[in-house]
Amino acid sequence: SRRAKVAGLGSYVPDQVLTNSDLEELVDTSDEWITQRTGIKERRVVKEDVTASDLGYQAAQKAIENADIDKDKLDLILVATSTPDYVGFPSTACLIQDKLGLPGIPAFDVAAACTGFIYALSVASQYIETGAYDNILVIGSEALSKVIDWEDRGTCVLFGDGAGAAVLTPAQSGGILTNHLGADGSKSDVLKIPGGGSCNPLSQQLLDEGNHYLEMEGSAVFKFAVRILGKAAQNALQQIGLNRDDIDYLIPHQANIRIIDSAAKRLRLDKEQIYVNLDKYGNTSAASIPLALDEAAKKNKIKQGDIVVLVGFGAGLTWGATVLEW
Numbered sequence: 001s002r003r004a005k006v007a008g009l010g011s012y013v014p015d016q017v018l019t020n021s022d023l024e025e026l027v028d029t030s031d032e033w034i035t036q037r038t039g040i041k042e043r044r045v046v047k048e049d050v051t052a053s054d055l056g057y058q059a060a061q062k063a064i065e066n067a068d069i070d071k072d073k074l075d076l077i078l079v080a081t082s083t084p085d086y087v088g089f090p091s092t093a094c095l096i097q098d099k100l101g102l103p104g105i106p107a108f109d110v111a112a113a114c115t116g117f118i119y120a121l122s123v124a125s126q127y128i129e130t131g132a133y134d135n136i137l138v139i140g141s142e143a144l145s146k147v148i149d150w151e152d153r154g155t156c157v158l159f160g161d162g163a164g165a166a167v168l169t170p171a172q173s174g175g176i177l178t179n180h181l182g183a184d185g186s187k188s189d190v191l192k193i194p195g196g197g198s199c200n201p202l203s204q205q206l207l208d209e210g211n212h213y214l215e216m217e218g219s220a221v222f223k224f225a226v227r228i229l230g231k232a233a234q235n236a237l238q239q240i241g242l243n244r245d246d247i248d249y250l251i252p253h254q255a256n257i258r259i260i261d262s263a264a265k266r267l268r269l270d271k272e273q274i275y276v277n278l279d280k281y282g283n284t285s286a287a288s289i290p291l292a293l294d295e296a297a298k299k300n301k302i303k304q305g306d307i308v309v310l311v312g313f314g315a316g317l318t319w320g321a322t323v324l325e326w
């Protein structure tokens with residue numbers, strides 16, 4: 001049967017670095033607290049006029065180059081983002097399609113917060129498996145610094161901006177073996193941007209109250225994440241008759257080193273089998289998995305034939321895992 005494989009990867013982060021000590025100047029926090037509780041040392045932030053489509057476009061160009069494919073051969077563009085250029089429309093995927101100069105091909109956004117890239121990969125792999133499309137560009141891109149309340153120490157230390165992209169093509173062998181997705185909308189309150197949508201439309205009062213910023217119950221998300229990260233990976237493996245001992249390499253969503261460490265324990269993985277770059281970028285939401293996968297691949301952490309698991313969780317709540325044979 002036909003499968004999809006990752007033919008090329010690319011990533012991009014803005015130049016401006018915001019360190020933990022920079023944050024000490026903004027809110028009542030310390031490098032020690034942030035490092036111990038999260039593992040994050042610094043993050044990247046965009047300039048005022050830079051958007052998610054700008055970051056996604058940069059990552060996409062690198063992925064297309066890395067795949068060594070003519071961009072005119074692309075059949076579809078998918079963008080996972082929680083910080084689209086515009087609320088509602090046009091989609092960020094359409095804006096990136098225009099920047100790439102590919103009028104005509106379909107383009108749409110996938111909304112699953114930090115799990116967005118896994119959700120988008122699962123959509124792309126279905127199109128390739130059915131034979132509907134051959135070459136699909138999948139992007140995760142976020143300009144989270146624009147929806148952060150820089151006076152809220154509970155959230156502003158955690159997030160960063162960036163983008164990652166993959167070109168998927170039909171596989172001769174290996175490729176994406178399975179995807180496992182899940183959601184629990186009854187927990188939609190623990191992580192949200194309350195204002196600006198049809199529930200709380202933009203108004204002066206909303207802006208004055210800071211309702212357009214990201215809000216999070218950190219410890220509720222933490223408990224969920226610790227439970228779901230290992231479980232989602234195991235559920236995905238189980239779907240194809242594999243188990244945790246078959247994992248060669250894990251690319252987890254980069255939210256918090258303590259969440260990753262507890263998943264590693266549950267999956268019985270060594271440190272050398274897990275890619276971590278949250279110290280440099282913080283949580284870049286839908287960009288975090290492709291950004292980590294691109295770096296891991298370029299550093300030759302993943303070898304041909306390896307069983308690689310990508311696993312994420314996020315607002316919604318949502319979770320998902322992809323199992324690939326590299």
Ligand code: ACO
Pocket residue numbers: 028029030033034037038113114115153154155157191216218219220221222225255256283285313314315
């Ligand atoms: N600096 C200093 N102190 C702080 C800071 C800070 N930046 N932030 C919170 N504190 C304080 C709190 O006020 C609290 O003080 P108190 O005990 O006097 O009330 C104390 O530190 C402990 O706070 P907790 O929230 O209990 O700390 P915890 O160990 O849970 O760590 C954290 C907080 C890092 C936010 C953790 O809960 C976490 O990582 N949660 C998951 C977040 C996450 O992954 N979100 C992304 C999901 S993906 C997506 O879709 C976007």
